[in-house]
Amino acid sequence: MPPSPPLPGDTIAAIATAVAAGAGSVAIVRLSGPQAEAIGRRLFVAPGAQAWESHRVLYGHVVDPADGQRVDEALLLPMRAPRSFTREDVVEFHCHGGLVAVRRVLELVLAAGARLAGPGEFSQRAFLNGRLDLTRAEAIAEMIAARSQRAAELAMAGLDGGLQRRIGGLRERLLDQLAELEARVDFEEDLPPLDGTLVRAELEAVRGELERLVAESRQGELLREGLRVAIVGRPNVGKSSLLNLLSRRERAIVTDLPGTTRDLLESDLVLDGVPLTLLDTAGIRATDDRVERLGIERSRQALAGADAVLLLFDRVAGWSAADEELRELVPEGVPLLLVGNKSDALPPGAAATGVPPDGPLVTISALTGAGRDDLVAALLGLCGAGDVQGLQVALNGRQRQLAAAAATSLERSLETAALGLPWDFWTIDLRGAIAGLGAITGEEVSEAVLERIFSRFCIGK
Ligand SMILES: Nc1nc2c(ncn2[C@@H]2O[C@H](COP(=O)(O)OP(=O)(O)OP(=O)(O)O)[C@@H](O)[C@H]2O)c(=O)[nH]1
Ligand SMILES: [Mg+2]
Structure with a gap:
């Protein structure tokens, strides 16, 4: 049995837009419930002969009823039941963005008798009043959380x-x-x-x-949650170069000195519609440098928390016992792709030697971008994210x-x-x-x- 609709008499209010300083030019305070319009009329002064009609925007000022002081210049949008998102009377104040004015408007709305809405309470009312089924209500939250176009679709x-x-x-x-x-x-x-x-x-x-x-x-x-992918490998194999290649910008410092990256570096990107967080790590090797050792410890932790691992090695120097040791650090069951880098510097005819004896392998050049698409396809395939495009x-x-x-x-x-x-x-x-x-x-x-x-x-x- 569906639970009963919300109690009459309760009017809820909240800031409906992102709450961050300087984040937008407009901020919206939304009210829903039987008192919504009465509260709107108390706080909003619309000059001239503007009619309070459903779905018709009013221009005017939000005014503090205690002293008549103007709090913000705003638009007001009344939407009467049942033609609203919640199927209740809804009023929206479209205020200036930023934090100060909109918070003040919310305070006035609460002082006028509304209650601060709980998380998702507008959507919950829409569901309880039969405006949405539960799958549609959940899709609202997913739309807001979407990190890629495919996820939004x-x-x-x-x-x-x-x-x-x-x-x-x-x-x-x-x-x-x-x-x-x-x-x-x-x-x-x-x-x-x-x-x-x-x-x-x-x-x-x-x-x-x-x-x-x-x-x-x-x-x-x-698509919803994205993947955490760690790039690991020995110093100087080109991990930071690969991060830069995939994120299409100079995110990480690249030098020819082994031990350049000392700390974990994260980059959020979307590959073939799949959102991922790519982690560039400090090259793993034995070292006496204290800072580098701390970085290496973080690399190990990144390995433990990753959904997939790209183990990079220098294709010119060839796969080595040290690379094999690194492979053993990758936890059991985590998809692992072996990536031979610097293919551009490979002398002709050297293709068959110096590769790992087993495991999925791609060869790339982080410098020229050769093999990038193969790497992306192999990575997503390994993670079971190969055909998100066909998903309905x-x-x-x-x-x-x-x-x-x-x-x-x-x-x-x-x-x-x-x-x-x-x-x-x-x-x-x-x-x-x-x-x-x-x-x-x-x-x-x-x-x-x-x-x-x-x-x-x-x-x-
Ligand atoms: N020829 C060639 N050089 C590359 C390639 N990728 C990286 N390099 C060079 O290799 C050196 C090391 O690159 P980085 O990206 O800093 O390597 P890293 O693995 O991040 O190194 P650490 O942070 O020290 O562990 C730089 O001089 C890069 O220009 C490549 O595909 N081909
Ligand atoms: Mg690096």
């Missing part, structure tokens, strides 16, 4: 209801089967006989679809767990069916699967789960 597909239709469609198909089965439990004699093989085929088909969605969700997760919808972690559990329930239902047990035994796990899919779209979800989901949103959304 996937969030947009979620906002458009792509995921709700996929999951809702599967749930409908299961509900149809449940109805057939339950009818036979109660009125077997009055109905035409049910063909169990057809029911099983349908359950099997839905289970297959769910498993596909679960498998694809790994890609979506990469993607489940988030919560949705994936529910979909996987629903698939398992269907499997159990199919086992029951295979044993030839009576219809009502089939329905037990089928109901579980239906409930799980309902929890994804929000048809069957508890208050506590909702709280958890919306508390991860930012305030003002």
